[in-house]
Amino acid sequence: MSLRAVKPQHETRTRILDAAEELFMQHGFEATSMRLLTAKAGVNLAAVNYHFGSKLALIEAVFRRRLDPMNLARIAELEQLEAQSRAAAPEEIIRAFLSPTLELVEDAKGGGRNFIRLLGRAYTEPAKPVRQLIGQMHAPVMDRYKSALERALPHMPREELVWRMHFMFGTLAYTLAATDTVQLIAGCKPEDRYDARLLEDRLAAFLNAGLNAPLGNTIRKAA
Amino acid sequence: MSLRAVKPQHETRTRILDAAEELFMQHGFEATSMRLLTAKAGVNLAAVNYHFGSKLALIEAVFRRRLDPMNLARIAELEQLEAQSRAAAPEEIIRAFLSPTLELVEDAKGGGRNFIRLLGRAYTEPAKPVRQLIGQMHAPVMDRYKSALERALPHMPREELVWRMHFMFGTLAYTLAATDTVQLIAGCKPEDRYDARLLEDRLAAFLNAGLNAPLGNTIRKAA
């Protein structure tokens, strides 16, 4: 008798996660009501609480679904790089960090692109619980990459490296969050905004140059 | 009989704007209620509607108060640069753009620092009206700086320049929004996080290097 008789197990969960991903990206966490969300997902209002327990737990699940595999991939790429006989170049490390993220940019149908923009926004989310969540999920990866970059750039002062990593992370976060803002700066063909390989090349070139910028000014003025 | 008998004209407006600046920064726009806001400002709940008309209008006023002078300063610094006999260097243009923003970082008491963090967050704000607001206020300035950078870098393809400006803007936005996240990457002395001159030097070095990164990779792969 059901209209969705062939619904697989856990499809409700997935439908909720997909709808949440899209609506959180469009309107933010606070502004997305469970009513709107469940309506879009085509499920009952009570389903969110039944399957996830609370709105915050749903937010956490949305991030875990994508972020855990992404961070595993980042670690894997870095380990592959470090298994080589020669030392890894800074740009290789940067690309290892970027590529698992940018792969999702091309996944428009699966919702990966939605998530990527959501992720970019979450880094500057005002709500403390959400930022803590993201911070916790990223912390171990950041530590690994920080160590890798320290080995690749042995002469850079630690403090300067931390700042430059911060800058790099910011460039990525904003680029993910605000891909639509490029048009604000100038018209550019929309289709190549989402070419992941091209975007990775552009980002890697910019970030690698920034990471290796001359140290003179800051050292002099800080002294 | 009033407890605040010596209250100057428009002080209520200012108290509301100051409280809004801080609370919007801490909790975001959606999560900041008028009740909390007016309580913090020490004014009546109805005062916001009387003085500003609506919550969105209040948000606009919060941005206008700081952004209009800031963007005027950016234009002024650029015009000063272009009045020189020699051509402006890219790093000079970058610094002209940065410095009016970073000056506010040092204004902890006046609330400037609050606004700066709020501004960083607003760039990736999900709510469309707010982003449109920020976009409109920035558009003329961005045009001017784009033209200036085109003159300073005549050999860079327009499209690449737009991307690099986008990256630069992102670095700034995230740095402003997430000054507390630096500690997530690694412990660093909190007091020098807010040394505007030092921060400008660090940012300018990073951004200038990124802006002038070799073009090889992208050109080759794009072809």
Added chain:
DNA sequence: GTCTATATCCTGATAGAC
């Protein structure tokens, strides 16, 4: 201009039938 009181609506969450 400032206040109190309130209208109107929407929020996340849950109880309990099916």
Added chain:
DNA sequence: GTCTATCAGGATATAGAC
């Protein structure tokens, strides 16, 4: 597991006394 109905509270905005 899914539904309806509802709770208790908070949201913006306003009406009207002072």
